[in-house]
Amino acid sequence: MEYIAGTADFHLEKSAVTLGKFDGLHLGHQLLLNKITEQKKKGLKAVVFTFFYHPVNLLSDREMELIYTEEEKQHILREYGLDVMISFPFTEETRSMEPEKFIEDILIHKMDAKYIVVGSDFCFGRNRRGNTKMLQEYADIYGYELEIIEKKTIESEEISSSCIREQISKGNMEKVTKLLGRSFSVMGEVLHGRKIGRTIGFPTTNLIPEKQKLLPPDGVYISITTIDGVEYPGITNVGHNPTVGVTPEKRVETYLFDYDNDLYGKYIQVSFLERMRGEEVFGSLEELKAQMDKDLMYGREYFKI
Known part of the structure; x- marks a missing residue:
């Protein structure tokens, strides 16, 4: 093109x-x-x-x-x-x-x-x-x-960008998918993060979207990540990682189920399917890890893997 x-x-x-x-x-x-x-x-x-x-x-x-x-x-x-x-x-x-x-x-x-x-x-x-x-x-x-x-x-509702923007801002990802005809996504190059996820057993891909990119509310989402044309199930966190030190910019961090290849420098697409919960501040890394274990269990049940 x-x-x-x-x-x-x-x-x-x-x-x-x-x-x-x-x-x-x-x-x-x-x-x-x-x-x-x-x-x-x-x-x-x-x-x-x-x-x-x-x-x-x-x-x-x-x-x-x-x-x-x-x-x-x-x-x-x-x-x-x-x-x-x-x-x-x-x-x-x-x-x-x-x-x-x-x-x-x-x-x-x-x-x-x-x-x-x-x-x-x-x-x-x-x-x-x-x-x-x-x-x-x-x-x-x-x-x-x-x-x-x-x-x-x-369903008698006019499809418009303003309506879709409103639903994204509310985190209603299933409704957004209906209006878009595809899942809402964020695309970009995988960057080096702070690698804190690796220390607790949850390595993640790290995207920093452009400033003008509309994002759903901070929180954890069921997601599909497309890499070189292949789709991988996972869960994605949108936010500033308050438990491990607030980042100045909002990040999109994704844990991929059963995937451990090096993705740094790869251009990927992260699609949002469902909002699981809001972003939380935990008292320790142990509490964060315990919640992530629950998130992963929910994600595996969602994808039946």
């Missing part, structure tokens, strides 16, 4: 394009992705157009926490068979671009869009004046096919 980020200097030919924020790449987004990958059979490139930073960052002093970071988003889109991911720079100039100019300059001249699919609530351009009606009006002028997809619902 070609990745074009932070620049307006690109040119594509014969594109099938979907546009949006794509924060979460949830079930609704997946409908759009499936539509453009189907167009590859007609000789079109499957292209996702999004923004390099979440648009809210430009409109607010608060940095938006992302369900998936830029790197994670690339990883997921590659799995869907996308040809091109464009993370367009979201600047004041972009924000103030008239929607007619966006259609002409970006969709037509830069992407040569022959097929466009968007959600029914898609808006773009200055003051969000551009919408599906405008895209339809210009379809005849520029000769592209437009398809509009209604919002997807589950």
Whole structure:
């Protein structure tokens, strides 16, 4: 997959394009992705157009926490068979671009869009004046096919990134899995930790997510870790390890059942299935070890191993 980020200097030919924020790449987004990958059979490139930073960052002093970071988003889109991911720079100039100019300059001249699919609530351009009606009006002028997809619902509830973000923040991982169509995950390179787990018989992998990565509440989770395409069951702690000295940054530490290979430097994916308990402060390493024994027993029962 070609990745074009932070620049307006690109040119594509014969594109099938979907546009949006794509924060979460949830079930609704997946409908759009499936539509453009189907167009590859007609000789079109499957292209996702999004923004390099979440648009809210430009409109607010608060940095938006992302369900998936830029790197994670690339990883997921590659799995869907996308040809091109464009993370367009979201600047004041972009924000103030008239929607007619966006259609002409970006969709037509830069992407040569022959097929466009968007959600029914898609808006773009200055003051969000551009919408599906405008895209339809210009379809005849520029000769592209437009398809509009209604919002997807589950149990009468609209699927949205804000809803998913809320469920993640509550630790409702089973509900998150339903809305995303996959388990919520954290991806990254395994780093050297403080190796305290090894001293009490529980060696763990150690990830330090990017600052803007949205994480579930501190605590212990049932998890699946993907390493080189193979899935391994385990339990994962999210937090600052208060019992052994609070870490300055939040960490994601995973114990893998019956796995003892060296993972330092490996790029892995940790998927969260269920929240077992909150993070606790124990009076000693012995108390911590006793609780971890209980956690592992629960995990083995969960996976039936």
